[in-house]
Amino acid sequence: MARWEPNAPERLTRAALALFVEHGYDATTVAQIADRAGLTKSTFFRHFTDKREVLFGGQDLLTELFSEAIRTAPAAATPADCLAAALESAAVAFTPERHEFAPQRQAVIAANSELQERELLKGARLASAMADALRARGAGDVAARVAGQLGVLALSITYARWAAPGNRQPFAEIAHVVLRDLQAQAVTLGEAASARA
């Protein structure tokens, strides 16, 4: 038996999400979250740097997966191939268990701009990591940034569809469709300008 009840971070996360859904993010106090998890404010901040951060666990893992997928892609892979590989490899992070809480999590974030800011920061860091990985493969600066940005956009759209209540389609499948659509739109957008030149 462990010294204390195990999985403090997970208990805190569950407690937080429940309270956010029940009373809203702003109306929920860190002390209340800790209370429901059988802990204290001190312990909360030992596991999460922020009140916001309690909703963003596992983001580092995602960055790891994306970077690793791009780094280990075949040498002949284009940036577009890298994006596809990254999205595909990230699918393992979107487990059925996670799917269960995704709609609630999305709703809470959508209702609060502080949380949106945090989500955007995570996205920007992810885009930056992807751009770094692509540059390391020899991609140009702007090309890498465009790809990183579109990769995050693809992730965001894919996640939203995957998290939609009632969805049963696996993450990787949705990602594939989204990515193809996104790339087609990118070509259209660019070609219209080239034609004019």
Place this chain on the structure above:
Amino acid sequence: MARWEPNAPERLTRAALALFVEHGYDATTVAQIADRAGLTKSTFFRHFTDKREVLFGGQDLLTELFSEAIRTAPAAATPADCLAAALESAAVAFTPERHEFAPQRQAVIAANSELQERELLKGARLASAMADALRARGAGDVAARVAGQLGVLALSITYARWAAPGNRQPFAEIAHVVLRDLQAQAVTLGEAASARA
């Protein structure tokens, strides 16, 4: 003569930027900012909802300009044309006076993640507004979002180059070059994928 010293928001902004440069964002207190501007904490929060917000004045104007430019673009204009028009129309917001403080502002933001979060939120709202304006012209959902995202990326790159100390090139010129580059990269990214299909 006015009842009080005029331009309270501007005085606060200048005081804040000076203190942020001098002691850093975190080490600067709202009370200190207000003091230097000859005001109080209460008054600060009457003009800015946030401590962060003091660095993001005029963002609403930018959104207005972008949306308006897209809305009033000729009916035959493609999304790419709309982006170009939007960037061009935004040039009026980047005055020489503003250029003077841009490098300091950029440095302060770069050193603090709270501020980066706020900047990202502003960017996301801008992208969203552009996407809305494009959808209103009949663009598809994903196409509009891609265009909005790339528009913000273009703005961000353009602003960084324009704000670089020593730069004398006008905003609109930089924007033009950046946008062309961005579109070329978007095509490359998409075509590589199409070729494979």
Place this chain on the structure above:
DNA sequence: GCCAGTGATGAGACTTGGTCCCATCACTCT
């Protein structure tokens, strides 16, 4: 010239996020 109204400001109490430091407690290892 006096007086009521108006709008920006000042002052201060109050809540909460977040930091810090130190005590405690449960368990492990020697």
Place this chain on the structure above:
DNA sequence: AGAGTGATGGGACCAAGTCTCATCACTGGC
């Protein structure tokens, strides 16, 4: 048994942000 270790509890403390009420400078009507 006793020292060490690591997670926790407790509470002081600071600053952001909210709220309420008083003040003050000027405006306009009388």
